[in-house]
Amino acid sequence: MYPGGTHGFLYAPTFAVLFTPFYLIQPAVLGEIMWRLFGFGLFGWGLWKLASILNEKSSGPRDFGSAFALLVLLGMPASLASINNGQTNLALSASLVLLCIIIRAEKWNLAAACLTLALVLKPISLAPWLLAFAVFAPIRIPLLGGVAAIGIIGFIHPNPTYAFGQWIEFAGKLIVSYSPANLRVSDLFGMLGKAGFPNLTLFNTLSRVVASGAALWFIFWKYRRGGPMNGSWGLWFSTVIILTLFNPRVETNSYVLVSPLLAFAAVSYWEGVKGERWKGTILAVACIGLMCDGMGKPIYLATDVWLKPLIVLLASPLLFRMPQSWKFVRDKRP
8 A cells, every 4th residue: 555755645554544444435436435425524513513612692593593504605615625525534534623612612532533533534543642741630540441342443354464564564655755865745845945945854854843842832731721621622623734734744624633723713803802802804805715726726826825825824923812612611511
């Protein structure tokens, strides 16, 4: 499964097991459609759950419907390329949304299941896995159980020696494929490269290390200030920043990972105090801007690599503070 070079199959052997039921569906095109529906369904479910959170402080189903419609209108533009290509980014984005919602509710076993699924979907989910393991003590044992399950499932094969060899090749593939050199990457450094700044390996590496340390500090600080409710927001924000701006394999299609967060914050500001509604407008414009690669070839070529990280970089200050809508209504808290 793992040819040489920086491209090819970049997932764990367990992902092959996950995809097998879709592969077995015939004709093959039907399996491809079902796979896309799986990701699309998870993504829609994540937006549905976010609308439920917004509805905790509202008066009825009409408010829920309006919130869900707004989240779809703002969250979907960045997802279209992933739906078209059948990429795992769509399901991964949904898994991260559900993970943070479940941590907010302090349901640790379910949270570990979401994070385990994310790890199967893409190895880059090791970043939120490590952050969650470091900060949230109740999730640690379930997370270790999830890793054990991934390993066991990854050995489901008539030839255990072959399965073991695939894990070894997977580890080697990661080392090669996540080198930031000579890749078309739409991260912070790809953006700077487009602007003519040299991509120095030492600066590149140190920046990613500092960003990871800052993410850990931010989540821990949020958790100390307000428990799992604040900590879950810190995890959501930090994860999407690390997986976009500081991910050495990030593509323009990967920005679907950040669109639900931008959409939720935008709607939250619109439904908040009047003095902050301008923030929601800025975030809504950012959501639409993330569809730039689907606005025709001229716009795609003009914005390729640099615009999406710039949008996230400029919008990120509006996401530091947890919106009031993320806070539990006291009498509705699970």
